[in-house]
Amino acid sequence: MPSYRAPQRDIQFVMHEVLAMSDHYKTLQGNEDIDVQTIDAILEEASKFAENVLAPINASGDEQGCTWDDGHVTTPAGFKEAYARYVEGGWPSISHSPSVGGQGLPESLGTMINELSGTSNWSWSMYPGLSHGAMNTIETHGTDAQKTLYLLPLVEGRWTGTMCLTESHCGTDLGLLRTKAEPQADGGYAITGTKIFISAGEHDMVDNIVHIVLARLPGAPEGTKGISLFIVPKVNVNPDGSLGERNQVKCGSLENKMGIHGNATCVMNFDGAKGYLIGPANKGLSxxxxxxxxxxxxxxxxxxxxxxxxxxxxxxxxxxxxxxxxxxxxxxxxxxxxxxxxxxxxxxxxxxxxxxxxxxxxxxxxxxxxxxxxxxxxxxxxxxxxxxxxxxxxxxxxxxxxxxxxxxxxxxxxxxxxxxxxxxxxxxxxxxxxxxxxxxxxxxGIQALDLLGRKVLMTQGQSLKAFTKKIHLFCKAEAGNEVMAEFIEPLMALNKEWGDLTMKVGMAALKDRNEVGAASVDYLMYSGYVTQAYLFARAAKVSQDALAKGAGDIDFYQAKLFTAQFFFSRLLPRTQTHATTMLAGAGTLQGLDQEHFRF
The missing domain is CATH 1.20.140.10 (Butyryl-CoA Dehydrogenase, subunit A, domain 3)
Known part of the structure; x- marks a missing residue:
C-alpha cells in the first residue's frame, strides 16, 4: 500500500517562487499580512492532518464503503472521527468571511489544503468539499435571514452541504428536470422529486445537511429558463437556529459505484420537503x-x-x-x-x-x-x-x-x-x-463545448486573446535569453497556432455548427497542453535564475528543469495530433447515417 507524503517543497515552489503568493496577498484587502511564514505554517499543519489522519483510513474506507439502512447512511470506520478533528482544527472556516464565522483567508490557501486532503483520501475530502459550493451560493444569493440561519453552522463545519442538480432522465441537460416546488402559505415551498448522484447526500458526520436543490415553480417556462434554486435542509431549522423536526427528504439508496466507495453517492427523495427560494425565481441556473x-x-x-x-x-x-x-x-x-x-x-x-x-x-x-x-x-x-x-x-x-x-x-x-x-x-x-x-x-465533452463554444467563439476570441497576450508578453521578455530558447521558441509558435486554429474552426462553424462539437475536445486538450507549457516555462525561468544565483537545493531546481524539458519534448508534441484532428471536419463524425450504426 503506497504511503502518502505531502509534497511540501513543490507546493512551496509554486506558491512562493512561481506565483509569488505572498506578494499577491498584499493586493487583497484584509490579507496583506499573510507572508511566506504564514503560508508555510498552514501547509505544515495541513500536511500533518493529511498524512497522519486521512491517509491511514483511505484504503480501509474504500474496502468498507458506506452502508445504508432505511435512509440512514453510515460512513466507513474513522471517517466521522477524522471529520471531528477537521472541524476542531478550524479547517472548514479558513477561506470564508469573518462576517459569517470564517477566518477570512484567501481561497487559494483553501485550494492548497484541498490538494493535501484530496490526495491522501479523496472520498473523505468530498464531504467537506461539497459544503463550499453550498456556502458560497448562500453567501452570494441568500437573504440576510438565510445567511443567519445556514451560513454559520456550515462555515464552522457543524453542518455540511450538497448540490442536488440532476435526475435520472436528465444527465447534463438540466432543462429536462421535473422536480417541483409548490408555494406554501408560510412563504416557503414544498419540494417534490428525486435527485441522483448526490455526493455526501446523507451521512453520519453532522447533525444537519443543507441541500441546494434545483426545481420548477408552477407555470415556469420550459427548459433552463424555468429553473429555480432552493435551500432544503435535512432537518428543519427553527427561527432561533436550533434544529426542529426532520424534513421530508430521505436517502432512497446508495449508488453501487466503481470507485470513491468511502463517499456516499445518494439517490435523494424529496416528498413535499420544506424548501426556501434562494435567488430570483426562474434564475436558478445562473x-x-x-x-x-x-x-x-x-x-x-x-x-x-x-x-x-x-x-x-x-x-x-x-x-x-x-x-x-x-x-x-x-x-x-x-x-x-x-x-x-x-x-x-x-x-x-x-x-x-x-x-x-x-x-x-x-x-x-x-x-x-x-x-x-x-x-x-x-x-x-x-x-x-x-x-x-x-x-x-x-x-x-x-x-x-x-x-x-x-x-x-x-x-x-x-x-x-x-x-x-x-x-x-x-x-x-x-x-x-x-x-x-x-x-x-x-x-x-461538456467542458470542451463550454470552452470553444461559449468562452471562445461567443466572445469573438476576446477571452482567448486575454490569455495568449500574457503568454506573448512572457515570451517577448525572454526572447533574448539563450538558456530559455528551448522553451520560448516552441511556446511562441504554439501560442500563434492556437489563435490560427481558433480562426479556422470558427470559420468552419459558420457553415456547419457541428464543427464546434467535432473539434471541441481536441481543442480543449490542445489548449491544456499550451496552458501548462506556459506554466512550465515560468517554472523553468525561476529554476534557471535560482541555479544562476547559486541558490541552495540545486538538485530540486535541476529536477524542475528536467521535468519542464520532458514536458516540452515528450508531451507537448501531442498538440500536433490534436491540431490535425480538430481540423478533420464534422463530416468524419456525422457522415454515417444513424441507422447504419450497427453491431
Whole structure:
C-alpha cells in the first residue's frame, strides 16, 4: 500500500517562487499580512492532518464503503472521527468571511489544503468539499435571514452541504428536470422529486445537511429558463437556529459505484420537503454556476490528486522492485536484478505522471490566485481581467487535468505490472477513484463545448486573446535569453497556432455548427497542453535564475528543469495530433447515417 507524503517543497515552489503568493496577498484587502511564514505554517499543519489522519483510513474506507439502512447512511470506520478533528482544527472556516464565522483567508490557501486532503483520501475530502459550493451560493444569493440561519453552522463545519442538480432522465441537460416546488402559505415551498448522484447526500458526520436543490415553480417556462434554486435542509431549522423536526427528504439508496466507495453517492427523495427560494425565481441556473464553477475547480484538484498519488506510489515501488538488467549494463550488480526505475519505459511513465502532477498544481493554484483577485478586488480592472481569464481557464483545468490525472493513474498502476491490478497495493483504487473525475461536474465533452463554444467563439476570441497576450508578453521578455530558447521558441509558435486554429474552426462553424462539437475536445486538450507549457516555462525561468544565483537545493531546481524539458519534448508534441484532428471536419463524425450504426 503506497504511503502518502505531502509534497511540501513543490507546493512551496509554486506558491512562493512561481506565483509569488505572498506578494499577491498584499493586493487583497484584509490579507496583506499573510507572508511566506504564514503560508508555510498552514501547509505544515495541513500536511500533518493529511498524512497522519486521512491517509491511514483511505484504503480501509474504500474496502468498507458506506452502508445504508432505511435512509440512514453510515460512513466507513474513522471517517466521522477524522471529520471531528477537521472541524476542531478550524479547517472548514479558513477561506470564508469573518462576517459569517470564517477566518477570512484567501481561497487559494483553501485550494492548497484541498490538494493535501484530496490526495491522501479523496472520498473523505468530498464531504467537506461539497459544503463550499453550498456556502458560497448562500453567501452570494441568500437573504440576510438565510445567511443567519445556514451560513454559520456550515462555515464552522457543524453542518455540511450538497448540490442536488440532476435526475435520472436528465444527465447534463438540466432543462429536462421535473422536480417541483409548490408555494406554501408560510412563504416557503414544498419540494417534490428525486435527485441522483448526490455526493455526501446523507451521512453520519453532522447533525444537519443543507441541500441546494434545483426545481420548477408552477407555470415556469420550459427548459433552463424555468429553473429555480432552493435551500432544503435535512432537518428543519427553527427561527432561533436550533434544529426542529426532520424534513421530508430521505436517502432512497446508495449508488453501487466503481470507485470513491468511502463517499456516499445518494439517490435523494424529496416528498413535499420544506424548501426556501434562494435567488430570483426562474434564475436558478445562473445562481447554480456560483457553486458549479467552484466545483469544477475542485474537480480539477482531483486530477492533480490522481496524478500525484499515482506518481508517489509508482515511484516508491519502482525504486524497490527488481526486474531484469538495464540495457546499458548492470546498474546494481551486487543485486540479482536492477530496480525497474532504470528502464526507459518505466521512466516515461513516472515522468508523465510527475509532469502532469506538477503542471496541474501550477494550473489549479494559478486559477485559485485569479479567483482571489475576483473575490477580493471587486470591480477593479485587475479583477475584471482575472474574471475573464478564470472563465476561460476553468473548463480547461477541469477537463484537461482530470483526463491527464486518469492517464497518470493508469500509468502508475502499469508501473506495478500485475501487482498493480491487485487491491492490496493500492494503485487500482486510484484508477477507480479517478475515473469519475472526467464525468461529474460536466463531462470532458461538456467542458470542451463550454470552452470553444461559449468562452471562445461567443466572445469573438476576446477571452482567448486575454490569455495568449500574457503568454506573448512572457515570451517577448525572454526572447533574448539563450538558456530559455528551448522553451520560448516552441511556446511562441504554439501560442500563434492556437489563435490560427481558433480562426479556422470558427470559420468552419459558420457553415456547419457541428464543427464546434467535432473539434471541441481536441481543442480543449490542445489548449491544456499550451496552458501548462506556459506554466512550465515560468517554472523553468525561476529554476534557471535560482541555479544562476547559486541558490541552495540545486538538485530540486535541476529536477524542475528536467521535468519542464520532458514536458516540452515528450508531451507537448501531442498538440500536433490534436491540431490535425480538430481540423478533420464534422463530416468524419456525422457522415454515417444513424441507422447504419450497427453491431
Amino acid at each position: 445562481c447554480m454556476f456560483t457553486f458549479m464553477n467552484i466545483a469544477r475547480i475542485g474537480t480539477a484538484v482531483q486530477g492533480l490528486c490522481s496524478a500525484e498519488g499515482a506518481f508517489q506510489g509508482a515511484l516508491e515501488y519502482s525504486k524497490e522492485r527488481l526486474q531484469m538488467r538495464s540495457l546499458a549494463g548492470p546498474v546494481e550488480p551486487e543485486k540479482p536484478a536492477d530496480p525497474i526505475i532504470v528502464h526507459p519505459d518505466v521512466r516515461r511513465m513516472l515522468l508523465t505522471a510527475k509532469a502532469f502532477a506538477e503542471g496541474g498544481r501550477m494550473l489549479v493554484y494559478y486559477l485559485s490566485q485569479l479567483n482571489d483577485t475576483v473575490t477580493h478586488n471587486g470591480t477593479t480592472d485587475e479583477a475584471k481581467e482575472a474574471e475573464v481569464l478564470l472563465s476561460l481557464l476553468t473548463p480547461i483545468a477541469k477537463a484537461f487535468m482530470t483526463e491527464t490525472g486518469l492517464e497518470s493513474a493508469n500509468l502508475g498502476m502499469q508501473c506495478f505490472g500485475g501487482h498493480g491490478y491487485i487491491r492490496e497495493y493500492g494503485m487500482e483504487q486510484i484508477v477507480r477513484d479517478a475515473r469519475i473525475s472526467t464525468i461529474y461536474e460536466g463531462t470532458t
